[in-house]
Amino acid sequence: MDPDTVRGDGGDIYWRRRMSVLVAVLVVVAVVAWACSSGGSGPERESRAQSSPSVSATPAVDPLLSGLRTLAMGTASPSPTPTASPKPSPSARPKRPGEPCADEDLVLHLQGGGKEPIYAGGARPSFLVTLVNTGPVMCTADVGPRAMEVRITSGSDRIWSTADCVSGEGTDVKQLQRGVPYVRSLEWDRRRSSSDCRATPPSALPGTYVAMVRMGKLRSPKGVFHLR
Incomplete structure (x- = not known):
């Protein structure tokens, strides 16, 4: 070879x-x-992608944390500015027995002979005046004819008044116990009255009349009656 x-x-x-x-x-x-490049793709990768949570998904927002975050950022509505509380007013002094009665402690009432009574002929209208103290203690009030005036009118015409032609001082101070009414009765002679104190005042004509009691700022309910 x-x-x-x-x-x-x-x-x-x-x-x-x-x-x-x-x-x-x-x-x-x-x-x-090839194995490395194809191992990540396929059903198994897709299943893992579906089962694993997405990183880009937005997490649920806790309302409490959101509110705290809002407060920390200063976007919450501002709290009202505290104002100075008003100073308590001093308590009213307790009323003492015997002091003048206050209007809010008095109840004034006028009662006639019935509901719109009719006085025929020479009948004289009669009235019953009551004054009641509803205050906590006894008080005093002037119930004289000038201070507690009974007035009779017809329309705008002033017919008669207890304040006309009063003799003397015309004052009558009474002690009013709580709940105990002061009662005064009077009768009208059907004649007109005036401040000039005429000797023979004219008689009132037949018609409809209204009676009322006046006492300072107090007014009693009206009493309507008729003369025939």
Whole structure:
């Protein structure tokens, strides 16, 4: 055998083996690369993507934390500015027995002979005046004819008044116990009265009349009656 021929065949075999090893390595590298690239895609990856929560999903907002965050940022509605509380008014001094009666403690009433009574002929209208103290203690009030005036009118015409032609001082201060009425009765002679105190005042004409009691700012209910 020719030595050159053996040497040449051996060289070919050597290079063929080297090429086979190189090709095998490349194939393995390609397979690994393909496995890595395709392993993340497919049903299994999709299932993991579906089961795992998304990072970009917006988390639920806690209302309490949101309110605290709003307060911290200063966007909450401002609280009302406290104002100085008014100073308590001093308590009213207790009333003492015997002091003048206050209007709000008095009840004034006028009662006639009935509901719109009719006085025929020479019958004289009569009235009953009552004054009651509803205050906490006994008080005093002037019930004289000027201070507690009974007035009779017809329309706008002032017919008669107890304040006309009063002799003397015309005052009559009474002590009014709580709940005990002061009662005064009077009768009208059916004549007009005036401040000039005429000796023979004219008689009132037949018609409809209204009686009322006046005492300072107090007014009694009206009493309507008729003269025939």
